[in-house]
Amino acid sequence: MQQLINTALGGLTLGMVYAAFALALVLIWRSTHVVNFAQAPMAMVTTFVALEIIDHGHSYWLGFAVALAAGLVLGAVVERVVVRPVEGGPEINAVILTLGLFIVLHALASVVFGNRYRSFPAAFGIRGIDVGGTTIALTGFGIFTILAVLAVMTLLVLLFRFTDLGLRMRAAAFNQEVARLLGVRVGRMLTLGWALAALVGSLSGLLIAGGSLVSPGYMDSVVVYGFVAAVLGGLDSPVGAVVGGLFLGLSLSFVSGYVGSQLVALAALAILMAVLFLRPDGLFAPARERRV
Amino acid sequence: MRRLAAVWHSTLGRHLLVTAAAVLVVVLVVESVDDFRAVQLTQMAYLGIAAGGLTVLTGLNGQISLGHGALMAVGAYTTALLVSDDPVLPLPVALLTATAVTSAVGVVIGAAAARLRGPYLAGATLALAVALPGVALHFGETLGGEQGLRLRVPETPGWVLDAAYFVTAHDLTRSKYVAYLAWFTLVVVYLLLANLARSRVGRRWRAVRDDEVAAELAGIHLGRARVSAFVVSAAAAGAGGAVMALAVRLTAPTGFTLTLSLTLLTAVVLGGLGSLTGALAGAALLTFLPSVITDAGTSAGLDDIRAAELAPLVYGVVMVAVVLLAPRGLVGTLHAGWRRLRNPAVTPDPTTSADAASPGATVATSKGDTR
Numbered sequence: 205m206q207q208l209i210n211t212a213l214g215g216l217t218l219g220m221v222y223a224a225f226a227l228a229l230v231l232i233w234r235s236t237h238v239v240n241f242a243q244a245p246m247a248m249v250t251t252f253v254a255l256e257i258i259d260h261g262h263s264y265w266l267g268f269a270v271a272l273a274a275g276l277v278l279g280a281v282v283e284r285v286v287v288r289p290v291e292g293g294p295e296i297n298a299v300i301l302t303l304g305l306f307i308v309l310h311a312l313a314s315v316v317f318g319n320r321y322r323s324f325p326a327a328f329g330i331r332g333i334d335v336g337g338t339t340i341a342l343t344g345f346g347i348f349t350i351l352a353v354l355a356v357m358t359l360l361v362l363l364f365r366f367t368d369l370g371l372r373m374r375a376a377a378f379n380q381e382v383a384r385l386l387g388v389r390v391g392r393m394l395t396l397g398w399a400l401a402a403l404v405g406s407l408s409g410l411l412i413a414g415g416s417l418v419s420p421g422y423m424d425s426v427v428v429y430g431f432v433a434a435v436l437g438g439l440d441s442p443v444g445a446v447v448g449g450l451f452l453g454l455s456l457s458f459v460s461g462y463v464g465s466q467l468v469a470l471a472a473l474a475i476l477m478a479v480l481f482l483r484p485d486g487l488f489a490p491a492r493e494r495r496v
Numbered sequence: 497m498r499r500l501a502a503v504w505h506s507t508l509g510r511h512l513l514v515t516a517a518a519v520l521v522v523v524l525v526v527e528s529v530d531d532f533r534a535v536q537l538t539q540m541a542y543l544g545i546a547a548g549g550l551t552v553l554t555g556l557n558g559q560i561s562l563g564h565g566a567l568m569a570v571g572a573y574t575t576a577l578l579v580s581d582d583p584v585l586p587l588p589v590a591l592l593t594a595t596a597v598t599s600a601v602g603v604v605i606g607a608a609a610a611r612l613r614g615p616y617l618a619g620a621t622l623a624l625a626v627a628l629p630g631v632a633l634h635f636g637e638t639l640g641g642e643q644g645l646r647l648r649v650p651e652t653p654g655w656v657l658d659a660a661y662f663v664t665a666h667d668l669t670r671s672k673y674v675a676y677l678a679w680f681t682l683v684v685v686y687l688l689l690a691n692l693a694r695s696r697v698g699r700r701w702r703a704v705r706d707d708e709v710a711a712e713l714a715g716i717h718l719g720r721a722r723v724s725a726f727v728v729s730a731a732a733a734g735a736g737g738a739v740m741a742l743a744v745r746l747t748a749p750t751g752f753t754l755t756l757s758l759t760l761l762t763a764v765v766l767g768g769l770g771s772l773t774g775a776l777a778g779a780a781l782l783t784f785l786p787s788v789i790t791d792a793g794t795s796a797g798l799d800d801i802r803a804a805e806l807a808p809l810v811y812g813v814v815m816v817a818v819v820l821l822a823p824r825g826l827v828g829t830l831h832a833g834w835r836r837l838r839n840p841a842v843t844p845d846p847t848t849s850a851d852a853a854s855p856g857a858t859v860a861t862s863k864g865d866t867r
Contacts, residue, residue, distance in 0.1 A: 239615035241622070289820055295614030296560055300765055301819045303562070303618075307758055307812030314805035315798070424754055428626045431619040466634040469627035476623055477608055480616065 210340060211461040212454060217346040219453020220353040221411045225430030226437065226445035227357070228405035233439050235377045235397035236283070236291050241302040244427035245309035246282070246402055247409030250275045251418055252317045254410060255324055264327050271406050279402025283395045291394070313420040326415035349411045356407055357446060360400070373397055425469055429456065432476045438486020448487070507694045515687045522679040526672055527664050534675040535743070536783055541678035542568075542739040544779035545685050547763040548772050549732025552689050554761075555770020556698060557725035558705035559609060563621035564733045565757030566628035567605075569747075571598045571737025573632065576645035576747040587650065587677060591738045598734020599727050606726025610719045625757040629749035644748025647741055649674060678739045685732050686772055692728060693772075701725045755808075762811050765818055768825020777827055782811070 225243065232240045240246075253274045254267035286305060290297045313319075328344030364370035375383040376393035384390050408430075409423055433452045437444020452475065459471040479486065503509035526534060550564050574594040578585050585593075605624065609617055632639045639645065652673045660668040660676075668676075692698055703711040704721045712718055741747045763782050767774025786807035793803030822829045 239619060241618070286816060286820070296554070296558065297819055297823065299560055299615055299618045300761070301816060303758060303761060304765075304812050304815035304819060307762065307808055308816060309812075311805045311807075311809035311812055315802045315809060319801060319805065425626050428619075428623045432623065435616070435619065464634050466630040469623065469630050473620070473623040473627045476620055480612060480620065481608070484611075484616075 206338060206340075207461065211457050213340060213342045213346070214461075215454035215457025216450065217342070217349050217453070218457055219450035220350050221408050221449075222426070222429050222433045222453050223446040223449025224353045224356065224404055224408035224411070225426055226433035226449045227360070227442055228401040228408065229430055229434040230437070230439060230442055230445040231360075231397055231401035231404065233434070235373070235394050236287065237295075238287060238291065238298045238302065239431065239439075240398075240401070241299070241427060241431075242282070242305035242309060243402070243405045243430070244409075244423035245306050245313065245420075246275065246278055247405040247426075248418070248420060248423045249309055249313050250278065250402075250406040251324070251409040251413045251423075252313055252420075255322060255413075255418065256317070258325060264325055268327070268410060271410055272403050275402040275406030276399045279405075280395050280399040282402070283398035287398070288391075288394075310420050317420070319420050321417040321419045324413040324416060324418045343415075345414050349414070352407065352411065356404055357442075360404075360442070363400075369396075428469060429472055432472045432479075435476060436479055436487055441486065444486055508691065511687055511690050511694075515683055518683050518686075519680070522676070522683065523663070526675050526679065531669055531671045534669075534671045538671070538675045538678045538739070538743040540779050540783040541675070541682045542736045542743060543760065543763060543782055544736075544776045545678075545682050545739060546733045546736030547760050547767075547775040547779050548682075548686055548689055549729040549736070550760050551764045551767070551770055551772060551775040552693060552701075552732070553725055553729035554764060555768075556693055556705065557701040557722060559722060559726065560614070560618050560761075561609070561621045561726075561729070562618055562754070562757045562761065563605065563624035563628075564729070564760050565752050565754065566625045567598055567602065567730050567733035568737030568740060568756065569628055569632070569749075569752035570601050571595065571734030572741035572747045572752070573639060573645065573737075574598070574734075575738040575741040576640075576647045577638075579647050579650065579741075580645060586653075587742070591677075591681065591735060594738035594741075595731050595734045598737065599731040602727040602730025602734075603723065606723040606730065607719075609726055610722035621757075622754070625754050629752055632749045632752075640748065642749065644746050644751070647745050647747065649742055649745065674742050678743060681735055681739055682776075685735055686776075689728070689732065690772055697724065762815050765815050766811070766826055768828035771825065771827050774825050774827035778825075785810070 225247075228243055229240060232238060232243075250271040254271035257267040257270055258264055282305065286301065287298070290301050326345040328348050331339075331343060333340055333342055333344070362370075364374060372383070372388045373393045373396060375386065375388050376390040377397065380390050383393075408426070412426060413422070429452060430449075433448040434445050436448030436451060437446070452472065455475060456468050456471060460468050463471075503513060526537065529537065546564055546568050550561060553559050553561055571594040574597045575590050578590040578593060579587070605621075609620065612620055632644075633641055636642070649670060652668060652670065656673065657668055660673075693701075700711070700716050700721045701724075703714065703716055704718055708718060711721070740751075744751065759782060763778030764775055765778075766781060767776070767778035786804075789807045789810055790800075790803045793806040794800060796803075798806070818825060824832060
């Protein structure tokens with residue numbers, strides 16, 4: 205029983221992080237129809253930026269804030285400089301481009317920060333909390349993780365639902381031509397979308413890193429889990445991404461706890477294949493109208 | 497002379513002539529290098545074999561795969577299991593079995609992949625590449641776990657030694673034997689791939705890539721064409737993996753990380769999608785350039801580990817630049833430039849020639865927009 209609860213709690217925390225990462229992928233997919241496979245190394249780079257700041261004796265929170273800001277800038281620069289030319293072109297070019305970026309950022313981080321494992325501090329305790337004499341697997345940092353992701357999601361909902369800027373961003377994503385005719389600076393909106401997505405991605409990178417080891421490759425499997433979570437939700441729906449992330453986090457946690465931790469990635473692959481075969485548009489997509 | 501021209505004009509004849517020339521070049525090159533270079537050449541061969549398979553899949557059929565590293569792992573593990581057994585199988589039999597096993601895996605993955613497009617396919621194969629090393633770890637008892645499977649290259653058969661002595665007049669070392677095996681495999685695989693690409697099967701693959709609706713109206717079964725392309729490509733990756741197992745002599749999960757799959761994709765993109773010459777050129781770059789770049793890095797004052805990461809940095813940057821500036825890849829761009837030099841009046845249409853034998857394929861070949 206205790207193991208069951210602990211596995212579920214671990215899955216919940218992990219699921220929140222996957223949800224954040226999936227949300228970053230969905231934001232980019234909605235605005236530019238590109239799956240950003242370079243999201244993982246982008247988050248890795250900003251996490252290393254935070255680590256450098258913290259290791260130089262500054263506070264955790266300064267590193268945290270700088271990493272998020274760095275994510276914002278990195279996302280904007282990547283969209284404007286590298287991705288803009290392939291937007292709207294053949295899908296395969298965009299895929300290859302983001303993978304090229306994946307390799308570049310990976311190698312760059314290894315050259316600049318070195319490729320050994322380094323430990324990343326956590327802002328809160330990473331020991332389980334005592335409840336009635338038994339220790340459960342929910343840590344202080346885990347609670348912080350859940351709250352941080354929830355806060356970011358709330359802010360995004362507020363931005364998209366209730367602000368003029370959010371409306372313009374949605375218009376640019378929905379129909380570029382019409383949005384442009386109505387006076388929306390579509391290019392800027394796309395850049396902003398990438399920047400916001402990269403910020404959310406950086407947050408997930410920081411949350412995964414907290415209290416564990418980081419190396420240039422530590423986010424590689426997360427890009428797979430984030431992608432699976434996003435596809436679970438339909439790749440198009442922010443709510444779907446969050447639910448997909450939670451579902452995936454829980455499932456993978458149970459696979460890891462009861463079957464074998466090495467098969468986690470295989471389980472993710474199996475879930476992905478099942479979704480793509482049974483409901484290719486994701487669990488949350490509205491039934492698509494089809495001409496008969 | 498006229499007869500030679502006639503042979504040259506038939507596709508098979510031309511490919512066989514090129515094959516004969518390639519065999520000659522392989523013998524000359526392998527004989528003229530030392531053992532260290534022979535090992536490097538073997539590495540180039542196994543990367544080239546797998547990249548050849550990938551270029552056919554991505555360039556001719558428009559399917560992208562990040563799982564070819566995983567398919568190489570299937571070939572490599574099969575070979576390692578077969579060759580470590582007593583009595584030892586003859587190596588060609590082991591190579592063929594590994595290829596067949598990988599093709600069988602390719603049928604399963606190809607059937608799934610045929611239903612997916614662009615980023616979905618990339619994501620699914622990416623998941624495969626990340627998942628497969630975990631399988632080797634989980635079934636550690638048969639597959640060696642973290643340590644991997646060691647492989648002892650069996651004794652070189654007597655007749656091979658005799659033949660080699662007869663041709664070259666000195667003894668054949670073990671690494672050169674493996675180099676020969678690797679390169680002859682490459683020549684055979686490339687001959688088959690080039691023929692297939694020029695045949696009805698290859699035309700179907702291209703038709704499916706260019707326009708699904710038109711292809712279906714012409715009576716092509718889309719799923720069958722996609723799966724067959726994937727199986728052929730997987731077979732090549734399996735053969736590449738089998739050669740890799742022989743060359744590296746250790747088959748372990750760390751050899752088949754995501755990096756390997758990305759390396760193959762890099763080789764294919766650098767050379768130009770759909771071009772076998774390009775795939776070979778890409779494999780050559782990935783084999784021989786790292787040491788040059790690493791040396792440049794160490795002399796610029798970086799420590800060894802960081803200097804070793806400069807090579808992927810350069811590839812990644814070149815790959816991004818190729819997609820942005822020269823989507824035909826290196827070989828395709830050179831080829832187009834050469835054609836423009838020879839007859840400047842004709843501006844080459846980038847969409848016309850996209851086949852394996854004439855390297856004019858573009859990256860931007862998949863027109864089927866399925867958003």
